[in-house]
Amino acid sequence: MKPFSPIDPAAVKLNDPVFAGRVEACRTSTIPSSVAKCRETGRIDVFRLAWKEGMPNRPHIFWDSDFAKVLEGMALMLALNPDDQALAGELDGYVDLVISAQQPDGYLNTHFTVVDPENRWKNIYDCHELYCAGHLMEAAVAHFRATGSRKFLDALCRYADYIATVFGSEPGKIHGYPGHEEIELALCKLADATGEAKYLKLARYFIDERGKQPNFFELEGQQRHASLNVDSLANRQAHIPVREQTDAVGHSVRALYLYTGMADVAMRTGDPSLLDACRTLFDSVAGKRMYLIGGCGSTPVGEAFTNDYDLPNDTAYAESCAAMALVQFARRMADATGEVRYADVMEQALYNGALSGISLGGDRFFYANLLTVDDATFTFGHIHTERQPWFDCSCCPTSFCRFLPQLGSLAWSRRPGELRCNIPAAGSVTSGGAAVKVSGRYPYDGEIGFEIISGGNFVLSVRIPSWCRSWSAALNGKPLETGAKEGYLTVSRDWKAGDRLELRLELTVDVVRANPKVTADAGKIALMRGPVVYALESVDNGPGVSTLIVPAEQAFRLGEAEGLAGVPAILGEALRESDESEGRLYFRNRTPSRTRTGFIAVPYALWQNRGKSELATWLRSN
C-alpha cells in the first residue's frame, strides 16, 4: 500500500464544536501565557548565555525543549494565521535569539553551554541533550514551513550535522542514542524539509542502535559510577533492540515518541521489520495498556507503563504528553497502513485523554489525567486534582502550544489520487486542486456533509468509526448502496464543485465494559457516545460520585449540563446508597439502603472546567 501523508495544518480550517475553540484558545491564551511563563522562569533569557552560577533561575536540562515547543506552536499558529504580523515579528525575534546561542561547532544547548560545559554528551541517559535538539529541529521545520525563511532551519541543520559527527557507528563516535527519545521523529521532519537523506540516516542509526549489546547506557553509566539495572534500561526502552520489543514499557512519553519515530523511519525507508515492531508495540499499548481515555502510563513511578491490564483509576498517571504522543503514533500508523483501527485509537486519545489535559480557556493544565478523583486522591509530584497554570517540569503546557494548531491536520490525510477524512470535523480542507467543505457538529452529532468546493478526479475516503453500529450515506441526495471497505466509505469519481456527500453516523449512548482482566474496572461501566468518553463530576451530581450506582440497562437521555452550553450531556437514573458507617472506617452486617436519583455525565475531557470537582469515569454499576 502506498502510505498516506499528513496534510499541512494550514490547509485545514475548522469550525467544529470541539477543535475550533481549542485552536483559538491556543492562539489567544496557551501560547501567550506559555511565552510569559517562559520569560518569567528564565527559559527565554537563558539563550543570551549570560547566566552565571549564583544567579536565580538555574537553567535546567530540559528548558530548551520547553521554549522550542512554544516556538513550534507559534510557527504553526502563524501558518494558520499568516496575516498576524505581530506574531510573525515576535517569533522572528525569538528565533534570532535562539540562533545566537549556537556555538561555533554547531552545538546549541543552553544548559550545557552556561551551566555544565564540561559535561556535554557525558550523561545521555539522563540529560536530555538530544531531546532538546529534537524539539529545536521540530520548531525550525515549522518555522521554515510557516515563513519560508531558512535561518532557523539552517542553524538546526548545522546542529544536526555536528551531532552526526558525535554519534554514529564509526570508530571514535559515541555509539549511543537518546535517553529521552524525540530526535528520531524530528530528524525525519528535518529530512523531509531539507530533502537531505543524511538526517533520516541519523534517525535510523539512533533507532537501530538502541538496546543492542554491549548496552550503551550501561557502558556510559559505568563511566559515571552509576549502575543501571534492567528496569532503568527498560524505562528508556533500551533493554533490548527495538525490533525485539513486544511490550510497551518504561516512561510512556519516551516510549511513544520512540514508536512514532520508528514509524516515521519505517515509512520513509520501507523497512518492514521496523513497521512490524511498530504494529506489535501499538497492539501492546492499545490492546493491553491504555486507559479508555487513550491515556498511557499506569504509575507515577517512572511515569511509566506497567503490566498488561494494570489500569488503576485512582493512581493513574496517563500523562497529557503521552496521550498527545499516542495520537501522533496512531496517526503515523494510520497513514503507514491505511488501517482504520489506528485512526480509531487516534480519535479516542484525541477527544479524551489528550484534550482533557488543557482547560477550555487554554491556560490551565493537567499533567497526569486521573480517572477517579476526590478529596482522598493522593497528589504528589505532577499529580494534581485541579488544573495548574504551569509546572516546574512544564512539558505538558508547552506540548499543547504545538499540539492544538495541528488538530485540523489530524483530521485529514492524503496520498496521490486520494483524500482521506479520518475525523469529520466541520470546516474545510484543500489539497492539491481539491477543496472540500465539511459541515455538521461532529463528534456531538452524526450528520455530516461533505461539499465539494473545487473538484477533480480523486478518491474521497471517509472513516466509518469502529464504534458506529449503523450508518448510511447519500451522494447528491441519492442513497449510496456501497458498503465501507475496511473501515472507510470510499467514493471514487470526477468530483464537481457542488457535489455533496451526506454521511449519517448513528450516535448512541454506549455502555462500555473493560476486559475482565482489568480488575480496577470489574463491575463497572463507562459511558461513551461516539468517540467521547463521559464522566460524572460532583459539580453536577454532588459529592460521592464514585459511590453512585448507574444501572447499565436504562434509557439514557441527552441534555445539557450547567456551564457547558452546546455540549451534549448524558442524563440517566442512578442509585445512591445510604451511609451506614456512622463515621467509622469499616462497619459490619449493615446493608445500606438505596434511593433513586438522577445523574448527569459530561465529556471526560471537559471535567474541571467549572471549578473544583470530584470525578468518576468508571462507574459502579449493578
Add this chain to the structure above:
Amino acid sequence: MKPFSPIDPAAVKLNDPVFAGRVEACRTSTIPSSVAKCRETGRIDVFRLAWKEGMPNRPHIFWDSDFAKVLEGMALMLALNPDDQALAGELDGYVDLVISAQQPDGYLNTHFTVVDPENRWKNIYDCHELYCAGHLMEAAVAHFRATGSRKFLDALCRYADYIATVFGSEPGKIHGYPGHEEIELALCKLADATGEAKYLKLARYFIDERGKQPNFFELEGQQRHASLNVDSLANRQAHIPVREQTDAVGHSVRALYLYTGMADVAMRTGDPSLLDACRTLFDSVAGKRMYLIGGCGSTPVGEAFTNDYDLPNDTAYAESCAAMALVQFARRMADATGEVRYADVMEQALYNGALSGISLGGDRFFYANLLTVDDATFTFGHIHTERQPWFDCSCCPTSFCRFLPQLGSLAWSRRPGELRCNIPAAGSVTSGGAAVKVSGRYPYDGEIGFEIISGGNFVLSVRIPSWCRSWSAALNGKPLETGAKEGYLTVSRDWKAGDRLELRLELTVDVVRANPKVTADAGKIALMRGPVVYALESVDNGPGVSTLIVPAEQAFRLGEAEGLAGVPAILGEALRESDESEGRLYFRNRTPSRTRTGFIAVPYALWQNRGKSELATWLRSN
C-alpha cells in the same frame, strides 16, 4: 487511671492455633535464616570493623539495625527457652562481637566507623544513626532481661550517654532528632531496664524538639545543600511539633514508631498533652487511614500515609513493619488508657496485616501487603506478589525475628491487683503469684476457658471484642449475669486454684463494608469472622478472583481449604461473569451473563502459603 504494663514474654506460654506455631517457626526458621542472611550479606562481619573501600558488601547505613533486631529476637527467644544452651552461646558470641565495635567515646555504628567516619551526625535526616542506636538499645535490654548479663546493656548505656552529649537543648549540642524515629521508644526501655531517668529525659527531648521552628532538618539540609520542602519534613513527621500534629502523615513505619515512643513517654511522665496527641493521631490512623487488615501506608511513594480514606487495594503499601508498629502503638494506648478500642485495633492488625507479612514456615516475607494481587499487579522496589526470602532493605524479616516472640506478651497486661486478657490465646500466663491456664481455639473458635492454676485476690478482666455481637460467661459452671464494663468482663474475687471462668464469644461470618468515602471499596464487601479478615485466592477459586461477585445476603458456611488443615475457611455462593471482551481491552453494549459458582475464602494472613496465587480481599458484591 493507673496504666497497665506489659507482661514479660517469658511469662506467657502458648498452645493456640495461630500464635504458637508462629513463635515456633520463628525459633526454628526465621531467626536461623535471618542470622544466615546477615552473615551472607556481611551484616555480622561488619562489626569486626575490617571492611575497606573496594571490598564486597559495602556496609549500609541501616545494617546495624537489621542485626540488632535479630539479636533482640534471639534474646527474646532465649527468654522463652532458657534451657537452649546453643542459642545462649551463639547470642553471647554475637553480643561480644557487637560490643567490640564500640568506639572509645561510646559511639557504636559500623557504617560511620568504617565507611564514612567524617560524616558522623552530619545527615541525621537520612542516615539512620539514631535509628540503629535505638535498635541496639532494644536488643541490649532484651539480652539483659533474658540473661541477667549487663555487658550489652552497659555498652548501650555508654552509647546513650555519648548521644546525650551530642544531642540536646544545651548550647553546642545538636538541637536535633532522628530522621527515622525509633530511639524514643528504645530509650524508654533503657530507662526501665536501668532505672535511669536520664534516658527517659533524652527520649522526651527528641519528641519535644521534633518539628519546632527553626526546623532542624531544614537547617541541617542547608549545610549539605539539600533543600527540604514541607513534604520532605512531613515524611519524617517533622513539619510541625508533635503535639500540633492531627493527621498521621509521612513514612508510616517512622510515624508509628514515633507515636509509640510518644505514648511510652506520656505514660512514664504522665504528660496529658502528649497522650492527647497520641489519641488524636491514633484516631487519624485507625479512623481514616488504615486498611481493614490493619495495614498502614497507602503509597509506595515515600512508603507513606496519604489522605483520609485513600486506601487503594491494588497499589497499597501496608508495610509489614508498619502493621507490627501499629500493634505496638495500639498496645501502648490500650495499656495507657485501658480503653478497649485500642486493643481491638491491636488485635485487628495482629491477626491480619502483621502476620500476613511472614509465611507459615517463617522464612518467606512480604514487605508490602497488597489487598488485590494478580498478574497485572505492578511490582517494583519492595513490592512483590510472591513472598521473598530476604530484601536488600531487610527491615521486615528482621522485625519478625523480634515480633513473633512477643506474641504471647501482647495477649496480656497487668496492673497492681489486675490481670487483663486482651487476646484469649490458649496457653498460660503467670504474673505475680497468679497463674491462669487458657484453653480453646481462639480466634477460630469462641469457646474459651480460663482455669486458675494459682490463685489470689485479684481482678481478672477479659476483653469482649467490639466485633462480638453476643457473648456469655459462666464462673465455675454458673452463668455470670454481670455485663461487660467498657468492653471488659471484669471478675474480682479471691481466686482459688481450680476456679474456672468460661467465656463464649459468638463468632459469625460478618459482611464488612467500608465508609463510602473509601472509593476503592465502593460496591465491595469483605468477609471477617471475629478478628480475622478473609480473602479469596486463586489456588482455591481459579483465576480472576477479583471479578467474582459475592452476594452479601447468603448463608455462608465453614469448611476447610486444601493445604490449610485446622483453619476454618468460609464457603459460599458466587457469580462469575462471562467474558464478552473477545480479547479486546474495552467493549461496548454487551452485557456479560452470569453463572453460579462456589467460593472458598481463607484468612488473609495465610495467603500465598500454598504457591503463587491471585488475591482479592475486598470482593465485588451486588
